[in-house]
Amino acid sequence: MIIINDLAFGYASHKVLSIPQLQVEEGKHLLILGASGSGKTTLLHILGGLLAPQEGTVRIGQTDLYRLSGAQRDKYRGQNIGLIFQKAHLISALSVQDNLLLAQYLAGMAQDRGRVKEVLTSLGLADKLYKKVKALSQGEQQRVTIARALLNRPRVILADEPTASLDDTNAHKVIDLLKSQAEQNNASLLIATHDQRVKDQFELQLNLATL
Amino acid sequence: MNLIILSWNYIRSKPLNTLLNMLLMALGIAIILVLILLSSQLEENLNKNKRGVDLVVGAKGSPLQLILANVYHIDFPTGNIKLEEARALTRNRLIAGAIPLALGDNYRGFRIVGTNHEYVQLYEGSLTSGQLWKRNMESVIGANVAERLNLKPGDTFFGAHGLSVADMEHEERPYKIVGVLGRNNSVLDNLILTNIESVWAVHEHEEEHEHSEHADEPELGSAYESGLPEGDEDAEITSMLLKFRSPMGAVTLPRMINSNTNMQAASPAFETQRLFSLLGIGVELLRSFAYIIIIIAGLSIFISLYNALKDRKYDLAIMRSLGASKTKLFVHVILEGVIITVLGGALGFVLGHGLTEFLAGLYEKSEAMGLTGLVFVKQEWWVVVISIGIGLLASVIPAVNAYKTDISDVLAKE
Incomplete structure (x- = not known):
């Protein structure tokens, strides 16, 4: 469960974001819509513990995200929040397997090759285990980042414009994949996008432009 | 997966850059190591071989040459001194002991030294086989001589005039080897010892060619154990190694000898120190040069890390989003710099020792000086400290930048 209270964020006098109250139940999904510059990414970063809000609180379950110390918040994020970005940011110096092991290591979890293989298999990437990241196609890289986000069985998955650079077919595939994976892991999925194509696939929607 | 593996993978992903930085580092370290190894061994060797010798008395000339020729056996003697004059000096009450030396011949490059048994005791030499010389034309050889020329007690050889290999041989009277000394890393290892007579x-x-036929039967030498041999008034020796009875000797004897006799006195301690101060300028120059290379290596590592991290901003932000704390990223970057410098240092270590061994092999006198690249001296620990220090220094600014990465800002700017 994600609960936001009296959230406010802005640069200087200019207010970017203001959310009095928002609640997403366990296992429910939320689509955050809005044109670019509407504060979608900012909200996602605040939810992910990457960016402290000026006012208000963000709670995930019993944890008040911004009452944790910096290092505690980093660790909490690594273990409970899976982040997916528009571009597939993988560590190109490492193999696919090492990218995922790194995610376990940095989150302070046990390094479990079995789990790595399991997640990659569920995304159809089992044969790419030892491949260098650069040897993968764009779509494969995107799927590896999804695998990475799911690896530590997060309670919340945050995806920022995951479909922006994909064609219609692949956009639907990715959304389906994210939804099914989130359901399998019993995680809440929050997607920020300006992509109208994915609109019909979510019941719960937050349109930032209308605030 | 851990930070070391992570840093190592980044290093591996830029092999050329890494190689350049490592080589720069290795070059600097190697030069310093060569200097450390050579000068420390030289110093140790010089100090070891001059112990127990307070003063060397020989013919007038360069005092440094006198010391190099008679204590270290690497230079040519300054000339000869009269035996009687030397004998008169030994009666001085400030002198506790005097060992006479007669140089001038060699066998295949190894010097033949006429002296008495006290010379062997001075360097704590001990026999591995045979006995010390007693009769004329008996000789005892050092460990290197025995090994290189494959000689053993009972063998005979002809000495050659002069101190270098190519000179003419004295073909009439052969030396007979009666003993072999054990290796003790002193000058004894490379000498052939016999009595002065x-x-x-x-x-x-050579001088009395005609009536030499009856002189061949062995006769017991005089003063082969200690003291000066009996000789006629023309008899000469090359030098005498003196030991003082009291420190007063150091004050009065050199001046007395230099002004009142035809001989010259030189102090090994003073002359070797002078030698080092002369060599020191060159060594210092090379050392500064090596440090400059190391600093450039550090700078080069800094620049490549700094540039690489600009491209790796996203990587760092992603790692933070995956749960890495700021401190972890700081350590990750520091490790990268330290790994490169330590690898460079290790390469430099191998290179430095290899180069020293190579140089020692090139220079024929190096064996006599006990030079080798295959030893470890304590000062080398400094090299380890320096290389880690340079690595830390070069990576601290990039690491601070990594520490300060604003994840949200970097990720939003894609």
Whole structure:
């Protein structure tokens, strides 16, 4: 469960974001819509513990995200929040397997090759285990980042414009994949996008432009 | 997966850059190591071989040459001194002991030294086989001589005039080997020892060519154990190694000898120190040069890390989003710099020792000086400290930048 209270964020006098109250139940999904510059990414970063809000609180379950110390918040994020970005940011110096092991290591979890293989298999990437990241196609890289986000069985998955650079077919595939994976892991999925194509696939929607 | 593996993978992903930085580092370290190894061994060797010798008395000339020729056996003697004059000096009450030396011949490049048994005791030499010389033309050889020329007690050889290999041989009177000394890393290892009368006998022979037939039967030498041999008034020796009875000797004896006799006195301690201060300028220059290379290596590592991290901003932000704390990223970057410098240092270590061994092999006198690249001296720990220090220094600014990465800002700017 994600609960936001009296959230406010802005640069200087200019207010970017203001959310009095928002609640997403366990296992429910939320689509955050809005044109670019509407504060979608900012909200996602605040939810992910990457960016402290000026006012208000963000709670995930019993944890008040911004009452944790910096290092505690980093660790909490690594273990409970899976982040997916528009571009597939993988560590190109490492193999696919090492990218995922790194995610376990940095989150302070046990390094479990079995789990790595399991997640990659569920995304159809089992044969790419030892491949260098650069040897993968764009779509494969995107799927590896999804695998990475799911690896530590997060309670919340945050995806920022995951479909922006994909064609219609692949956009639907990715959304389906994210939804099914989130359901399998019993995680809440929050997607920020300006992509109208994915609109019909979510019941719960937050349109930032209308605030 | 851990931070070391992570840093190592980044290093591996830029092999050329890494190689350049490592080589720069290795070059600097290697030069410093060569200097450390050579000068420390040289110093140790020089100090070891001069112990127990307070003063060297020989013919007038360069005092440094006198020391190099008679203590270290690497330079040519300054000339000869009269035996009687030397004997008169030994009666001085400030002198506790005097060992006479007669140089001038060699066998295949190894010097033949006429002296008495006290010379062996001075360097704590001990026999591995045979016995010390007693009769004329008996000789005892050092460990290197025995090994290189494959000689053993009972063998005979002809000395050659002069101190270098190519000179003419004294073919009339052979030396007989009666003993071999064990290796003790002193000058003894490379010398052939005999009594002074044998050296005289070889040379007299040349002068009195005609009536030499009856001189061949072995006769017991005089003063082979200690003291000066008996000789006629023309008899000469090359030098005497003196030991003082009291520190007063150091004050009065050199001046007395230099002004009142035809001989010259030189102090090994003073002359070797002078030698080091002369060599020191060159060594210092090379050392500064090596440090400059190391600093450039550090700078080069800094620049490549700094540039690489600009491209790796996203990587760092992603790692933070995956749960890495700021401190972890700081350590990750520091490790990268330290790994490169330590690898460079290790390469430099191998290179430095290899180069020293190579140089020692090139220079024929190096064996006599006990030079080798295959030893470890304590000062080398400094090299380890320096290389880690440079690595830390070069990576601290990039690491601080990594520490300060604003994840949200970097990720939003894609």
